[in-house]
Amino acid sequence: MSTQSIPYTESLSVEFKSDRKRFPDSELIEALIGLANTEGGELWLGVEDDGTPTGLHEAHQNLLGLPGLVSARTSPSLAISVTQHEILGVSVARIQVPKSRSEVATTSGMYLRRRLKQDGTPENIPMLPHERSSRASHFGLADTSAQPVAGVTLADFDPLERERLRQTIRQYGGDRVLLELDDEALDGALGFTTRTDTGERVPTLTGLLIIGREEALRERVPTHELAFQVLVRENVAFNEFRRFPLLKALEWLETNFRPHNPEHEVQIGLFRVPVPKVDMGAFREAVANALVHRDYHRLGAVHVRMDDSGLTVSNPGGLVEGVTLQNLLTTEPRPRNPMLADAMKRIGIVERSGRGVDKIYRGMLRFGRPEPDYSRTDSSSVILQLATVAADEFFLKLVVEQENKQNGISLPIDTLIVLAALREQKRLGSEALSRHIHRDVHQTRRTLEQLVEAGLVQPHGSNRNRSYTLSADVYRAKGEQVAYTRQAGLSGLQHEQLVINHIQHHGRIQRREVMELCYLSKDQASKLLSRMSSESKLIQHGERRGTFYTLSGNEPL
Structure with a gap:
């Protein structure tokens, strides 16, 4: 029997169940199904709602048969793992539940999921049919956009929207072959219609969304809505x-x-380059992605909001399975609505390669603005924020000149992200840069080697502790030679002396102060403090966010 600490409180992925009066097997099955149909997680049997362990009922002291019981009473069979723990003198069970890729039900046909109530506590509720369809789309098991829409006929297609479709293909360089097709053939090629068992052509959700009449959309697809707001x-x-x-x-x-x-122009060599507040290519891609990849099972508008801090684009439905904030730039395209996404690509509205996120990044970084921010994204919505700070015209000039050297070919997105990160954070190691470009360290180093050869980036230090800055030529061209010397000239001993001097004056130092003082990344500052502590030059106090350091032999002030 092992020991394990109980989580602090219940959540979407943690459930406590008292077993003092023997928790019924049927309710246990339902609770496990709810976890599996949401995010997976763990159920602690023998623990009260407040997290107090009170122990297992006599009937549950031997849990070896529980996995088999759960498997036999669920469809498809749910595989769980059970471990028993001794906590505060009583025995409790930790039942781990994987997130299921398909909806799991009891053998009697009950589908359940978990949600958080207004007070933040979780509960199990029935899964409605549209929620089951939404979940299938999330996992890529079904394509809602390819399905016919109940009650809709070909008469619900708008001739004016058909003409707009053909004009859009011409304007945005879509698939020209589509222009040679008649209406029926065009509908088939783009998935606007499908045939019933009787051979009748009926509109799909994709067809209705792209060329449907507004009245039919309002009545048959109430989840479709677009909101535009400007706040000053x-x-x-x-x-x-x-x-x-x-x-x-x-x-x-x-x-x-x-x-x-608004936009203004910048003279770069013989060319005048427009500098908009928001790059229109990034704007179009962000909005089109929100409309194409939203969850059409959920009520809620796609919101486009411009305020003093920037542009925010949000859509109902979180990231699909397999896409995370850590692999947005590198994962293979996984559209929630494949038929709709393919139609919009062929029309020319969204990036044909499926790498629309790259286009959004390029539209921000090319002008020396911060990276697109997806950090507020959660399981219910994707939220993209684009800052509208002033452009760095020198950085734009650097990018344009490099592109001109390559006959107008755009810089690779990895290159652009690395240059932008070094412009913003001054000095970074390959591990930190790999997190920016969502690639492994070996690929990141290859990109850095190419930039070093191009004279844009300069390495500092040995292989193990190597860091990178923009090159002396880049700083010189910007008229910031002193800034380069400060970045490149500080040795490890100088970093140590700066830390010691700071503590002598202020009594203590934290990692964020070391980052600011020595112009180091988070990882570099941590390594410096760790080394000075191991050499008994500093004493560490506290843990995690509250950690600070004093000189060896001194008490904290």
């Missing part, structure tokens, strides 16, 4: 909601967005 110092300058077909919606949005997106 918290005052509402624009606030409208529309249920237009997608091509019309994008056109309407761009028309209303342009007055709020």
Whole structure:
């Protein structure tokens, strides 16, 4: 019997169940199904709702048969693992539940999932049919956009939207072959229609979303809605909601967005380069992605909001299975609505390669602005924030000149991210840079080697502790020779002396102060403090965020 600490409180992935009166097997099965149909997690049997362990009932002292019981009473069979723990003198069971890729039910046909109530505590509730369909789309097991829409006929297609479709293909360089097709053939090629068992052509969700009449969309697809808001110092300058077909919606949005997106021009060599507040290519891709990849089973509008801090684009439905914030730039495309995504690619609206995120990154970093921020994304929505800070015109000039050297070919996105990260954070190691570009350290080093050869980046230190800055030539061209010397010239001994001097004056130092003082990354600052502590030059106090350091032999002030 092993020991294990009980989580602090219940959550979406943690459940406590008292077993003093023998928790019924049927309710235990339902609780495990709820976890499996949500995010997976663990159920602690023999623990009260407040986290107090009270022990297992006599009937549950031997849990060897529990996995078999759960497997026999669930469909498809749910595989769990059970471990028994001695905590505060009583025996409790930790039942670990994997997240299921398909909906799991009891053998009597009950589907359940977990949710958080308004007070933050979890509960089990039945899964409704549309929630089951939504979950299948999330895992890529079903394509809602390829399904026919109940009650819709070919008469619900709008001839004006058909014409807009053909004009859009011409304007955005879509698949020209589509222009040679008649209406029926075009509908089939783009998945706008499907045939019933009787051979009748009926509209799919993709067809209705792209060329459907607004009245039919409002009545048959109530989840489709687009909102555009402009806030100026918290005052509402624009606030409208529309249920237009997608091509019309994008056109309407761009028309209303342009007055709020001023631009100026910068002279770079013989060319005048426009510098907008928000890059229109990134804007179009962000909005189109939100409309294409949203969950059409969920109510809620795709929101596009411009305020004093920047542009925010959000859509209902979290990232699909397999896509995370750590692999956005490198994972293979996994559209939630494959038929709709393919149609919009062939029309020319979204990136044909499926790498639309790259286009959004490029639209920000090329102008020396911060990386796109997806950090507020959760399981219910994808939230993208694009900062509208002033462009770094020198960085833009650097990028344009490098592209001109390559006959106008855009810099690889990895190169652009590395240069932008070094511009922003001054000095970074290959491990830190690998997290920026979502690739392993070996691939990151190859990118860095190419930049070193190009004279844009300069390495410092030995192989093990090597860090990188923008090169002396880049700093010199920007007129910041002193800044380069400060970045490149500080040795390990100088870093140590700066840390010691700071503590002598202020009594203590924290990692964030070392980062600011020595112009080091988080990893570099941690290594410096760790080495000085191991050499008995510093004493560490506290753990995690509260950690600080004093000189050896001194008490903290």
